[in-house]
Amino acid sequence: MKEIILALEFYLIVIVIAMLVAFIIKGMLVLVRLFTPKQVAGAKDAGNKGK
Amino acid sequence: MEFLATLFQGVGTLFYQEPKIAIFRIVLIFLGIVFVWLGQRGTLEPLIMIPMGFGMAAVNTGVLFFSADKLGTLFTDTLAEDTESLMYALQVEVFQPIYTFAFGNNLIACLVFMGVGVLADVGNVLRFPFTSMLIALFAELGSFVTFPIAVAMGLNYAEAAAISVVGGADGPMVLFTAVILAPEIFVPITVIAYLYLSLTYGAYPFIIRAIVPKHLRGLVVKVSKKSDITSGEKIAFDIIACTFLCLLLPVAAPLLLSFFLGNAIKESGVTKYVKLIEDVFLYTATFFLGLMLGVLCEASTLLDPRVLIFLILGIIALGVSGIGGLIGGYVVYLISGKNFNPTAGIAGVSCVPTCAKIAQHEVYLVNKRAVILQYAMGANICGVIVSAILTGLFVSVVPILMQ
The missing domain is CATH 1.10.287 (Helix Hairpins)
Structure with a gap:
């Protein structure tokens, strides 16, 4: 019984850390996109053609 | 005579x-x-x-x-511990340098992990972080189920933790945990782990067919919009996830560093490093890993009554993890309003990229238009991350519990 509770505790800790990682991924993605200037679609091609 | x-x-x-x-x-x-x-x-x-x-x-x-x-x-003398016998072994035993300088300190596991990092695409993790992580957590179930069973079968906490990690289906992780927690039995555990990992390719399709009905296996997932993940975003993820996880789990830091560094190098487009890691490091490490495992399989080492227990526990761990992953797939299927193919759940078992390939292959056999590889790869990479978290936790906490 003691080991089952221990295993459940381990599982709970792993769930918390894994979900924290998922939140960090999501948050990081939002932040990176917020501070990255958006490139206008096809702008590079248009520039090349202009040359 | x-x-x-x-x-x-x-x-x-x-x-x-x-x-x-x-x-x-x-x-x-x-x-x-x-x-x-x-x-x-x-x-x-x-x-x-x-x-x-x-x-x-x-x-x-x-x-x-x-x-x-x-x-x-x-070949090797694994019992050489004091300086004198170790120096003698290094001079006499042919593979002793590899064992001492690369195997016993987990350098081989780290090199394999660096190679896995180069092969992995974290873009799918960034696209579906919660879905992937949820599936990976379910697919780690085998490790947690095996731990109390192993203790009930007479193993101590360190040995039970070492064999439980087989449920994560990650060879380097098993090697890492076993070498640190239970060095006296790391040979049988690692041999069994790699043997079973080789067999997942044959066994998991049957588990998928038994649990996921044909109409669900062929389900085509409707994608609303596909967001492109840039290399910069992937590298940002690599460095942040590496720093965060190393901060939480310093014991697993070498493995985490290897994986995320490998991936960041791939994303940064340094082709010379990518070739070096993929063609040289990964294959050299895999070759010597296989050879060393074989060389360590001496009759006197493996003739341990606990080997039978490890064989049983290994099957339980991998089997339950596979089933757990598919349950995770079903959970996501229900949460997403039946717009998810539960077969992708098996990929949460972190045998990169074998499990993802198995999932896609099983889907393809039923419906040639159904593509789930992006979901499967996301779950697969998260499986590696969850296995690393569990390994770090076991290696940090179990020695304290045993005091």
């Missing part, structure tokens, strides 16, 4: 050992040959099994007399 035994020591030593060890040596020689054959046929993973089979056959045939009452081989 004594002259013949001295002349042909490989055969002669069979008559000077305990009968059970001699018989087991012969069994292991044949097993090594079978591994090479199955590896060559593709039934077992050839990259590991061919060198391992050769090593296993050679180490059990090449036993010789060191003195009148001492037998041994010229």
Whole structure:
């Protein structure tokens, strides 16, 4: 019984850390996109053609 | 007779050992040959099994007399611990330098992990972080179920944790945990782990077919919009996830660093490094991993009554993890309003990229238009992350629990 509770505790800790990682991924993605200037679609091609 | 035994020591030593060890040596020689054959046929993973089979056959045939009452081989001496015996072993045993400087300190596991990082695409993790992580958590179920069963079967916490990690289906993780927590039994545990990992390719399709009905296996997932993940975003993820996880789990830091560094190098487009890690590091490490595992399979090392327990626990761990992953797939299927193929759940078991390929293959057999590889790869990479978290936790906490 003691080991089952221990295993459940381990599982709970792993769930918390894994979900924290998922939140960090999501948050990081939002932040990176917020501070990255958006490139206008096809702008590079248009520039090349202009040359 | 004594002259013949001295002349042909490989055969002669069979008559000077305990009968059970001699018989087991012969069994292991044949097993090594079978591994090479199955590896060559593709039934077992050839990259590991061919060198391992050769090593296993050679180490059990090449036993010789060191003195009148001492037998041994010229491959490795895993018992050499003090400086004098270690220096002697380094001079005499051919593979001792690899064992001491790359195997025992987990350098090989780290190099394999760096290679896995180069092969992995974290873009799918960034696209579906919660879905992927949820599936990976379910697919780690085998490890948590195995731990109390292992303790109930008489193993101590360290041994139970080492064999439980097999549920994560990640060879380097098993090696890492076993070497740190249970060095005296890391050989049988790692051998069993790699043997079972080779068999997942054959066994998991049957679990998928048994649990996921045909109409769900062929389900086409409707994608609302596909967001492109840039290399910069992937590198940002690598460095942040690496820093965060190393902060939480310093014991697993070398493995985490290896994986995320490998991935960041791939994303940064340094092709010379990518080639170096993929073509040289990964294959060299895998080759020597297989060879060392084989060389370590001496009859006297494996003739441990606990090996049978490890065999049973290994099957439980991998089987439950596979089933757990599919349950995770069903959970996501229900949460997403039935717009998810539950077959992708098996990929949460972190055998990169085998499990993702198995999932896609099973779907393809039912419906050639259904593509789930992006979901499967996301779950697969998260499986690696969850396995690393569990490994770090076990390695940090179990020694404290045993005090």
